[in-house]
Amino acid sequence: MKLPFLHQEVEVSTDLRESNDILDNPKALKERMATDGYLLIRGLHDKDSVLTARRQILEKLEVKGMLAPNTELMDGIFNLGYPEPTSTGSMGNKVLTQMPAFKAVVEGEPIMDFFKRFLGGEAATFDFKWLRTAGPGSGSPIHYDIVFMGRGTQNLYSCWTPFGDVSLDMGPIVFCLGSNQFEKVRATYGTSDVDRDLIEGHFSDKPLEVIEKFGGRWATTTFSTGDVIIFSMFLMHASLVNTSNKIRITADTRYQLAAEPIDERWVGEKPKGHYAWKQQGAKIESLEESRERWGV
Secondary structure: OEEEEOOEEEEOEOOOOEOHHHOOOHHHHHHHHHHHOEEEEOOOOOHHHHHHHHHHHHHHHHHHOOEOOOOOHHHOEEOOOOOOOOOOOOOOOHHHHOOHHHHHHHOOHHHHHHHHHHHOOOEEEOOOOEEEEEOOOOOEEEEOOHHHHOOOOOOOEEEEEEOOOEOHHHOOEEEEEOHHHOHHHHHOHHHOOHHHHOEOOOOEOOHHHHHHHHOOEEEOOOEOOOOEEEEEOOOOEEEOOOOOOEOEEEEEEEEEEOOOOOOHHHOOOOOOOOOOOOOOOOOOEOHHHHHHHHOO
16 A cells, blocks of 8 residues: 655555564574564563553653643644654653663563573663654654664664554554665665764665665554564664654664673663764765765
């Protein structure tokens, strides 16, 4: 079906493969990750735990004035009078990401035990959490995660967790299936570091151009409370445009073997994060210049 993706309507399938059938088979999970670049797991988290965190996040957003007056808190209806419909400052916001209920989900037993089995050893997660509270009109461009967090092990995985149901009109995460096999893109863009190279960060804002030039296809799905999707650092993704009247609440968190090197920007009591990329005075190379330099 055609869905709003960045600046246009794009054909997006809704047939992401579920991996609940192989949850107890780490070898099969690794093989599927290597092939597909993602693992969709339904109901990994206890629904009540996720909804408790959702309620506490929404209570904070209500205080900020982001929720429409006289509406049910848990519906998360966006206040159209709020001045920042697509940027809410929630990423890394400790008021939100250090709440015990939130951490009980993204650092709780279900996800940590999954990664212990999947990775074959004790798992670690970044201290910095990318919590996203995205109102109507929100969407994100196409990128690999590795360019933002690739200074530690390459055996690193992202987990996208919805805090509540996410329907197609709320703009869920969308993947370019097959992009984990774009060898030239991986060897150029995929070896970049936004703080070292001062590049835009995303690879494209034209979803049709990506599949026409490199192959693959775009796919997403609806998500229910408790679901997660785990994916490789080298699977291109973005988010569809939120065309609903609701705030989409999701978290991006990262996991790896505790024994392997970790990107120092995202750990510690006060993770420094991006210290050069898009900081005041930084001269960022344009996307067009980068693509020309990479030959892609």
